Amino acid sequence: MVTSASRILATPPAAPVEGIRLDVEDVSHAFQLEGQPLPVLNQVSFSAAPGEFVALLGPSGCGKSTLLRLVAGLEHATAGAVRADDAPIRAPDPSRILVFQDPTLYPWRTVEANVALGLEARGLIKNQRHRVAEALDLVGLTGFESAYPRQLSGGMAQRVALARALVNEPRLLLLDEPLGKLDSLTRITMQGELLKLWQQARFTALLVTHDVEEALFLAERVIVFSDRPARIVADVAVDVAYPRHRGDPRLAELRHRILHLLGLDETW
Amino acid sequence: MxxxxxxxxxxxxxxxxxxxxxxxxxxxxxxxxxxxxxxxxxxxxxxxxxxxxxxxxxxxxxxxxxxxxxxxxxxxxxxxxxxxxxxxxxxxxxxxxxxxxxxxxxxxxxxxxxxxxxxQGLLEVYLDDWARLGLSLWHSVKLLAWGYLIGAALGVLTGISIGWWQQASYWIHPVLRFIGPLPATAWLPVAFFAFPSSWSASVFLIALATGFPVTILTWSGIAGVNKDYYDIARTLGASERFLVLKVAVPAALPHIFVGLFMGLGASFAVLVVAEMLGVKAGLGWYLSWAQGWAAYANMYAALLVMAVMCSSLITLLFRLRDRVLSWQKELVRW
Known part of the structure; x- marks a missing residue:
């Protein structure tokens, strides 16, 4: 970690972007399930400063992913407001990109064509094709341009998904348990890479996870959610400078505190 | 392994x-x-x-x-x-x-x-009657190509429409359910007087027979597309046109090809019946003509040509599919 972080400082970002300021105000949301409303979010309010890395932590199925979909503009909140740089979010926009737990690459497209998707969708591909190669380089997949998704391992596929997001130079990256399905070793590697990408590009990052250690290792703030319908239990600032070390006693202390908040500290 | x-x-x-x-x-x-x-x-x-x-x-x-x-x-x-x-x-x-x-x-x-x-009876037919047999083959291929291509194109378009737009589904689906299962050959008597020529009537019938399976399978392909694919494309700034042409259709292609395959089989059946009963050209016509003259060797010769034609067309379709769907892991080899 130390070496890679110092390398980042030595190479300034090619195209620095300004992260989005995100405001979630009093958001409540409910699904219609067989005619009955099923509340999933209960008066959630928080803000993320431009370029901030915020983790949303909570029990699985508590509604965190729904919150990301609201921020992405894929769904509309039943009540409350979601704003990006003070403008209400009404529809999806390439400045806010969602990365799923499954890489959901298009199996009929090569790695290169998958990464080019956003540029193609917006008609930018003719002039900016070079960005595809840059994004692939960023996630360390140069040389795999013409591979098909079925030929990739889980970690590689998720790297492609990250490249597909990053090629659009998002100002807000919404990460919905992006490392959730990877094996624990690949996961540790990818956490480091994710951090590196964030430090290079300075987008605002919103990471949904149910892994306390991951949240604390990556984020500047960890927002802890309750069971469904999710409400905010605590907003924990992770006051540890980067590069962080997994064995840092302060991280362990925060971990204990968060597990306590979730009622899971019996075995501490 | x-x-x-x-x-x-x-x-x-x-x-x-x-x-x-x-x-x-x-x-x-x-x-x-x-x-x-x-x-x-x-x-x-x-x-x-x-x-x-x-x-x-x-x-x-x-x-x-x-x-x-x-x-x-x-x-x-x-x-x-x-x-x-x-x-x-x-x-x-x-x-x-x-x-x-x-x-x-x-x-x-x-x-x-x-x-x-x-x-040697078949050999005799091929050596003496190749001109007529060749012409019949040409007529059959031409009729089949018109009917099949029109039917396949309309089938794909209809399938995409009902898979994508609720309004289209509302109006087309009942018609499809009512008319689709009817064998295209049942329309034969009607088609032959409703159309200006038996040829155009046959094109219509072949298109109908092809269109039904192609429509249904295109539709089911579109309906079965992973919804996350759309979400991904939408957050990346895709327009609806992009979602249809670059997401829904490629994702549905494996299904569409099954439809095209089934449609091709159905089109063969209609082709032969139409040529035997109305069109005065083609291999079907040659078959019934040969039977009328008790020229059984000619019949077998025509059957053999027909088998080669049908098999070649299916092979062609599979080749096309293998090319287009080369990203799939395992394909049935024809």
């Missing part, structure tokens, strides 16, 4: 590699068949003359000689040689079947003429 396959294949090859190539054996069999055709006198029953026996013998002998030569040359023929070697057992089987057929019809008259034409 591949390791086990290798050992499975390796064992019999190493142990029992044949001393004589199967290709040479099949060449000898063809030469034997030629000798049978040439040496045993034809038994003419008096109803139909058996002609072209020497030509058939010459053809069999020629093929036998070529196969024997190829068998003896072995590995020196390169890739086409390898393909030929794989087909060796089939060449042998066909030689035997042909000889049996020759024996049962022309030589022993066990199967009565003219209902069972001898092999």
């Amino acid at each position: 591949s390791a086990t396959a290798e050992t499975l294949y390796a064992r019999p090859r190493a142990a029992g590699r044949p001393a004589v190539s199967p290709l040479a054996v099949s060449g000898l069999l063809w030469l034997g068949a030629a000798a049978l055709t040439h040496g045993v006198p034809d038994r003419n029953t008096g109803i139909t003359d058996i002609a072209y026996t020497p030509q058939l013998a010459a053809l069999q002998a020629g093929l036998g000689g070529a196969l024997l030569a190829a068998g003896l040359l072995g590995g020196r023929l390169g890739r086409p040689g390898a393909a030929l070697r794989r087909a060796g057992p089939w060449f042998a089987l066909i030689a035997v079947l042909l000889a049996a057929w020759e024996l049962l019809t022309a030589k022993l008259a066990v199967l009565p003429l003219p209902f069972f034409a001898p092999p």
Whole structure:
């Protein structure tokens, strides 16, 4: 970690972007399930400063992913407001990109064509094709341009998904348990890479996870959610400078505190 | 997996590699068949003359000689040689079947003429009537191409429409449910007086027969697309046009090809019926014409041409699919 972080400082970002300021105000949301409303979010309010890395932590199925979909503009909140740089979010926009737990690459497209998707969708591909190669380089997949998704391992596929997001130079990256399905070793590697990408590009990052250690290792703030319908239990600032070390006693202390908040500290 | 396959294949090859190539054996069999055709006198029953026996013998002998030569040359023929070697057992089987057929019809008259034409009867048709048979083939292919392409295009468009737009689904779905299952040939009497010509009526019927399976499978393909694919594209700034053309359609292509395959089969059936009953050209017409004149050899000859045509068209479709869907892991090889 130390070496890679110092390398980042030595190479300034090619195209620095300004992260989005995100405001979630009093958001409540409910699904219609067989005619009955099923509340999933209960008066959630928080803000993320431009370029901030915020983790949303909570029990699985508590509604965190729904919150990301609201921020992405894929769904509309039943009540409350979601704003990006003070403008209400009404529809999806390439400045806010969602990365799923499954890489959901298009199996009929090569790695290169998958990464080019956003540029193609917006008609930018003719002039900016070079960005595809840059994004692939960023996630360390140069040389795999013409591979098909079925030929990739889980970690590689998720790297492609990250490249597909990053090629659009998002100002807000919404990460919905992006490392959730990877094996624990690949996961540790990818956490480091994710951090590196964030430090290079300075987008605002919103990471949904149910892994306390991951949240604390990556984020500047960890927002802890309750069971469904999710409400905010605590907003924990992770006051540890980067590069962080997994064995840092302060991280362990925060971990204990968060597990306590979730009622899971019996075995501490 | 591949390791086990290798050992499975390796064992019999190493142990029992044949001393004589199967290709040479099949060449000898063809030469034997030629000798049978040439040496045993034809038994003419008096109803139909058996002609072209020497030509058939010459053809069999020629093929036998070529196969024997190829068998003896072995590995020196390169890739086409390898393909030929794989087909060796089939060449042998066909030689035997042909000889049996020759024996049962022309030589022993066990199967009565003219209902069972001898092999040289078919040869006679191909040598004497190739112009008419060729023209019939051309008419069939043309009619089929028009009907199939129109039906497939409309089927894909309809399938996408009802898979994508609720309004389209609301209006088209009931019509589809009501009319789709009806065999296209049931429309035959209506179509032949409703359309200006029997040809255009047949195009309509073939298109109808093709369109139904293509529509249904395109629709189910579109409906089955992983919803996350759309979410991904939408967050990346895709327009609805992009979602349809670059997400829904490519994702549905495996289904669409199943529909195209089923539609092709249905179109063959309608083609033959339409040509037998209305259109005055094509292989179907040739078949019923030959039957009318009790020219059974012509019938078999036309059937054989038809089989080759249908099989080739299916092969063509599969080739196209293999190209388009090369990203899929496992495909059924045709």
